[in-house]
Amino acid sequence: MKHRTFFWFFLPTAAAMLLFIAFPIVSVVTQSLFTPHEAVLIEVENCGPFGCTTETSIDQEATASLRESSPLGRFVGLSIYFDRGHLAFAEVGEAWRNSSGLSSFFSNLMNLPFYSALAFTLTYTFVCTPALIALGFAIAVAVNSLHQRLKGLMIFFSLLPMIVTPLIGSLILFWMVDSRGVLGNFLSWITADPDLSVKASTPLMWICLIVYGIWSSAPFAFVVFYAGLQTVPQDTLESAQIDGATRWQQIRFVIIPHLAPLVTFVALIQLMDNFRVLEPILGFQAQAHAQSLSTFILSDLSGETRQLSSAATTSVLTILGVAILLSPVLVRTWRDFNEKSH
Amino acid sequence: MFLKKIALAGAVAMLGSTALAGGHAGCPTEGRVSIVGNEFPAIQTVGAGAMGCAGDAVEVSTNLTADHQTINVPGMQGNPAEYTSAIIANSSIVALMNEDVIRPLDDLVAKHGDGIQPNQLITINGQVMAVAFMANAQHLVYRADVLEAVGKDVPTTYEEMLEAAEAIRAAGIMENPVGGAYAAGWNLAQEFNNMFLGMGGSHFKAGSAEPSINTEAGVKALEMMKALSEYMNPDFLTHDSNATNAEYRAGNTALMNMWGSRAATLVTAEGVPQEVIDGFAIAGPMTVGGGDTPATTLWWDGWTIAKNISDADAEATFLAMKKAIDPAIMADEETRTQAVWLIDGYEPTPAATGVFAAAQAGSIPYPMLPFMGLMHTALGNELADFMQGNESAEQALADVEAAYIAAAKEQGFL
Numbered sequence: 001m002k003h004r005t006f007f008w009f010f011l012p013t014a015a016a017m018l019l020f021i022a023f024p025i026v027s028v029v030t031q032s033l034f035t036p037h038e039a040v041l042i043e044v045e046n047c048g049p050f051g052c053t054t055e056t057s058i059d060q061e062a063t064a065s066l067r068e069s070s071p072l073g074r075f076v077g078l079s080i081y082f083d084r085g086h087l088a089f090a091e092v093g094e095a096w097r098n099s100s101g102l103s104s105f106f107s108n109l110m111n112l113p114f115y116s117a118l119a120f121t122l123t124y125t126f127v128c129t130p131a132l133i134a135l136g137f138a139i140a141v142a143v144n145s146l147h148q149r150l151k152g153l154m155i156f157f158s159l160l161p162m163i164v165t166p167l168i169g170s171l172i173l174f175w176m177v178d179s180r181g182v183l184g185n186f187l188s189w190i191t192a193d194p195d196l197s198v199k200a201s202t203p204l205m206w207i208c209l210i211v212y213g214i215w216s217s218a219p220f221a222f223v224v225f226y227a228g229l230q231t232v233p234q235d236t237l238e239s240a241q242i243d244g245a246t247r248w249q250q251i252r253f254v255i256i257p258h259l260a261p262l263v264t265f266v267a268l269i270q271l272m273d274n275f276r277v278l279e280p281i282l283g284f285q286a287q288a289h290a291q292s293l294s295t296f297i298l299s300d301l302s303g304e305t306r307q308l309s310s311a312a313t314t315s316v317l318t319i320l321g322v323a324i325l326l327s328p329v330l331v332r333t334w335r336d337f338n339e340k341s342h
Numbered sequence: 343m344f345l346k347k348i349a350l351a352g353a354v355a356m357l358g359s360t361a362l363a364g365g366h367a368g369c370p371t372e373g374r375v376s377i378v379g380n381e382f383p384a385i386q387t388v389g390a391g392a393m394g395c396a397g398d399a400v401e402v403s404t405n406l407t408a409d410h411q412t413i414n415v416p417g418m419q420g421n422p423a424e425y426t427s428a429i430i431a432n433s434s435i436v437a438l439m440n441e442d443v444i445r446p447l448d449d450l451v452a453k454h455g456d457g458i459q460p461n462q463l464i465t466i467n468g469q470v471m472a473v474a475f476m477a478n479a480q481h482l483v484y485r486a487d488v489l490e491a492v493g494k495d496v497p498t499t500y501e502e503m504l505e506a507a508e509a510i511r512a513a514g515i516m517e518n519p520v521g522g523a524y525a526a527g528w529n530l531a532q533e534f535n536n537m538f539l540g541m542g543g544s545h546f547k548a549g550s551a552e553p554s555i556n557t558e559a560g561v562k563a564l565e566m567m568k569a570l571s572e573y574m575n576p577d578f579l580t581h582d583s584n585a586t587n588a589e590y591r592a593g594n595t596a597l598m599n600m601w602g603s604r605a606a607t608l609v610t611a612e613g614v615p616q617e618v619i620d621g622f623a624i625a626g627p628m629t630v631g632g633g634d635t636p637a638t639t640l641w642w643d644g645w646t647i648a649k650n651i652s653d654a655d656a657e658a659t660f661l662a663m664k665k666a667i668d669p670a671i672m673a674d675e676e677t678r679t680q681a682v683w684l685i686d687g688y689e690p691t692p693a694a695t696g697v698f699a700a701a702q703a704g705s706i707p708y709p710m711l712p713f714m715g716l717m718h719t720a721l722g723n724e725l726a727d728f729m730q731g732n733e734s735a736e737q738a739l740a741d742v743e744a745a746y747i748a749a750a751k752e753q754g755f756l
Contacts, residue, residue, distance in 0.1 A: 035752045035753070035754065036752075036753055036754050037754050038754035039440075039712060039753070039754045039755050041551070041712070041755075042467075043549070044466055044467035044468075045465075045467065045468070046464070046465065046466050046467075046710055047463070047464070047465040048432070048461070048463075048464045048465075048474060048642055048707070049461045049462065049474050049477055049642050049684050050477075050640050050642070050701065050707045053707070055709070055710055055711060056549070056551075056711055056712065057439065057466060057467060057710075057711075057712060058439065058440055058712050060439075060442045063442070064442065074754070080752060083748045083751070083752070084744050084745060084747075084748040085745065085748045085749065091744075111727075111733070111737070111741065113723065113745070174580075178577060179575065179576055179577050195576060197576035197577050199576070199577040199579070199580050200576040200577055200578075200579065200730075202730070284580075285525065285526075285580040286580075287526045287527055287723075287726070288526035288579040288580070288726035288729070288730065289726075289730075299527075299719065299723065301412065302409075302411075302412045303715055303716070303718070303719040304411055304433060304434055304436065304437045304714075304715030304718065304719070305436075305437055305440065305712075305713070305715035305716050305719070305749075305753060306412075306415065306437075307716075307749055307752060307753065309752050310749065310752055
């Protein structure tokens with residue numbers, strides 16, 4: 001394609017990307033560097049149904065003139081990135097100095113919200129992603145070998161977890177694992193422990209969230225691999241069969257190499273998605289056991305006092321986290337691309 | 343019999359239509375009224391009352407949702423504001439005040455304020471900023487039959503509540519007799535606030551935004567909460583008010599600290615066992631740790647009017663909202679039981695005894711401080727670790743203070 005043609009062809013996409021992706025990111029980064037003005041506080045008398053009290057309030061006129069003079073707020077540089085709610089450098093340093101060993105350092109580190117959220121998020125991402133790829137692949141191979149008539153029905157059922165809205169899906173599971181629910185009762189029956197409660201135990205809650213994550217995302221991997229299976233070259237497969245390859249050997253040496261690029265694609269998308277895990281934590285009401293960067297953003301934005309700067313900072317850190325996570329895959333793709341073009 | 347019913351229905355319908363015809367008296371003649379607020383029964387009544395003013399030249403809409411406090415500020419910051427009125431409580435008016443999106447109502451009260459009682463007016467720094475219509479508080483809800491079975495009096499302190507709970511468990515009546523809205527987040531923080539104030543604590547150093555919760559009162563409050571949680575459903579950290587009420591309705595709990603605004607409808611739901619309906623009883627809030635101040639907070643719910651709207655719309659909104667809390671609505675039996683109304687002509691129903699007891703016992707109103715919201719959020723995020731036994735009370739409180747200080751610095755309070 002000529003450069004000129006390419007330019008006009010690409011222009012609408014580029015404009016949309018600039019408008020809907022680049023500008024919001026610039027705005028989020030800006031927001032994370034500024035905080036609201038210092039509040040001008042005054043003592044006032046408040047009266048209501050329960051009598052009068054002297055309380056502190058914000059001096060609106062003084063604050064309004066401050067806002068007028070610099071509408072963006074105070075420039076604070078990276079200080080929010082380094083505060084306790086985010087990277088907490090000072091607290092991490094203190095934990096390092098005061099710890100007797102690695103284990104006490106880690107327990108101090110896990111007391112900081114950002115790092116404990118990161119611990120869950122990374123565990124979730126790195127357990128879910130490979131597991132759902134394996135499960136999706138297994139379903140795809142199984143469905144592909146079914147009789148033509150059954151296929152449509154099975155595809156529909158396999159897609160169900162993805163069709164169900166994540167919040168609803170997790171809510172249903174949440175009720176089932178309740179200590180009075182079907183699964184909760186079953187678990188305490190097989191373990192013979194009447195006090196067993198999934199929702200009260202952090203490890204069980206993590207397992208629950210991860211199982212839900214695999215269940216809800218496996219259909220995505222399944223659809224991609226199933227489409228890939230339709231393009232497997234039949235003559236290669238037939239010659240493998242003639243050579244006496246078993247079914248497992250056919251999968252191992254013909255199908256998997258053929259689908260390898262798709263694995264990269266699914267891994268890329270799912271790493272991104274899983275790193276931003278939010279709905280299962282809300283659906284399972286698991287905030288006491290597991291937090292993620294996304295739940296922090298939500299809690300910053302939904303409190304009675306909205307903390308926009310803090311939420312923006314967490315967003316930027318999430319973007320950086322996704323970039324770091326994807327970098328090996330992206331570097332590999334880039335290398336493959338270069339090799340092919342030479 | 344059947345004919346009688348039809349005649350009755352007809353009479354009721356006619357009454358209704360005449361009430362509706364006369365119902366427009368006092369309504370605005372033109373303007374835009376748009377209300378955002380929470381969604382419990384009493385507020386739905388107020389919303390419906392304002393909707394009754396809708397007409398050819400009067401546009402009325404309501405958006406009543408549990409998420410109201412995440413949308414009311416953005417919805418009132420525009421010019422003109424999307425919402426002309428926000429129904430709020432003493433905790434959530436602070437966010438609107440901080441962002442300066444509501445207007446003083448003194449001139450409107452002077453012009454149209456007849457029928458509004460003086461104690462309904464919420465004045466801040468000498469200006470009327472809201473009109474309250476109901477009071478609320480958390481107080482004891484219990485099962486009279488279960489307490490009778492174990493021979494215990496109605497607890498007036500949390501220490502007695504623990505004793506009663508132990509007796510109920512020991513008698514094998516219930517495994518987890520205590521209920522409580524201890525869900526990690528807002529609810530858990532609120533339970534801490536109750537207990538902390540009951541222990542004589544104060545969230546901030548006098549006259550400043552410096553936290554002072556890592557104190558003896560704070561540690562004792564957490565220890566009491568931990569002791570109570572031993573008698574709760576093991577899933578207590580996921581139980582909000584709805585889940586706690588469900589446990590009570592199912593007959594699984596006998597003692598709980600619950601909102602007055604939910605007490606009236608607690609046993610009216612379908613499928614509640616007869617013994618729960620018969621044993622249902624409410625009492626005032628409990629004290630704790632030998633203190634005199636009940637371990638609860640007083641709340642009011644009221645309406646405000648947006649700053650960024652035309653004076654005509656503000657007047658229309660004032661009239662419609664005033665109409666919605668007109669003393670005439672007290673004629674309806676169902677409405678009366680929905681809340682502890684501050685409206686003229688309200689006769690307390692049995693469901694209101696708990697809230698009245700809370701007010702009479704000198705409970706502390708929930709603090710209306712600009713930085714209280716940040717403290718509440720920090721408490722909600724950091725206390726779950728202690729409740730799970732992962733860290734000491736002192737460590738949890740130190741974490742809360744550190745989280746609060748980071749947030750308060752960001753917001754310019756420290």
